[in-house]
Amino acid sequence: MKKLIMSLLTSALVLSMAACGKAPASGNAEQNGDFTTAVAGKLTMATNAAFPPYEYVEGGQITGIDAEIAAAIAEKLGLELQIDDMEFDSITETVKGGKADIGLAGMTVTPDRQEEVDFTVSYATGIQVVIVTEDSTITSVDDLFADNASHVIGVQRNTTGDIFATDDIESEGKGTVDRYSKGADAVQALKTGKVDCVIIDNEPAKAFVAEVEGLKILDTEYAVEDYAAAMSKENPALYEAVNTALQELIDDGTIQGIIDKYINAN
Structure with a gap:
């Protein structure tokens, strides 16, 4: 009987330890x-x-x-x-x-x-860039921070483009930020003249500019960030x-x- 009890206790202990052990990450x-x-x-x-x-x-x-x-x-x-x-x-x-x-x-x-x-x-590393119309008076990122700057900037809501434009430009009284639910909507607003530029990630920017005539990306980067x-x-x-x-x-x-x-x- 003692041997049987000890055997059952040992089995229970082994099962308990197995349950506490870390299983493989498959499944x-x-x-x-x-x-x-x-x-x-x-x-x-x-x-x-x-x-x-x-x-x-x-x-x-x-x-x-x-x-x-x-x-x-x-x-x-x-x-x-x-x-x-x-x-x-x-x-x-x-x-x-x-x-x-x-x-x-x-x-x-x-x-x-x-x-x-x-x-x-x-x-991955992301780069924030600025999209403008081909005839825009905005020729570099520095133009957004000029003393007399008062541009309307399109962004996708709650992206880093929104965060940067709000903190660096709008809060400093150098422009206003228009927020859109999609980057494509901000780009369309630029095309129709509702905003002066769009701040967005470089790769989507390239895709949007390729699809929409009359737009270009400024040569100077706005910011570099980690995804x-x-x-x-x-x-x-x-x-x-x-x-x-x-x-x-x-x-x-x-x-x-x-x-x-x-x-x-x-």
């Missing part, structure tokens, strides 16, 4: 017990699919750099990728509230955003899994390959 959250996701078996990506070449709709499907990066991360974690398209300024709250696992939308790491969400390692994936502060196990997977994809050249596929084509 869905319900199976491996290592991390949880918003939807079991899926990696849910929140994005704004109007930001080519990082995310855009083609043939009814969301594609682009961020979509392919998310798919590569999901594959490493043994998950199915689900992409939820929404307004850009809803992404942070959606991730923070646990309704999406990652926010990938050409999102720049900023101090204010870091108070709301955690960011993974940076996977990363936004994640909830309340799910450290998932953050660790995603961040590790992303770093591995950076190290083996997968991420650069995805970026080159889209950037070089533009």
Whole structure:
């Protein structure tokens, strides 16, 4: 009887230790017990699919750099990728509230955003540029900061273009900022004369200028910044899994390959 009791206790201890051990990062959250996701078996990506070449709709499907990066991360974690398209300024709250696992939308790491969400390692460098009409009197970024400047600047709401223009220009009384839900709407406002310029990321800027006649990008850069994936502060196990997977994809050249596929084509 004593031997039987000891055997049962030993078996219970082994099972308990196994349950506390860390499972491999493959399979869905319900199976491996290592991390949880918003939807079991899926990696849910929140994005704004109007930001080519990082995310855009083609043939009814969301594609682009961020979509392919998310798919590569999901594959490493043994998950199915689900992409939820929404307004850009809803992404942070959606991730923070646990309704999406990652926010990938050409999102720049900023101090204010870091108070709301955690960011993974940076996977790309972004450049903020200024789009103007070909006959614009704005010939360089410096013109936006001139003593007598009073330009109307178009931006996509809550992007770093919005943040920079608000902090650097509007708050200094050197112009006003018109905010749009999509970068394309801001560009259209420029084309129709409602704004004097648009501040936006370089790659989408190139795509917009290629599509809309009469526009150009100023030679001088407005700002350089780092892109990363936004994640909830309340799910450290998932953050660790995603961040590790992303770093591995950076190290083996997968991420650069995805970026080159889209950037070089533009």
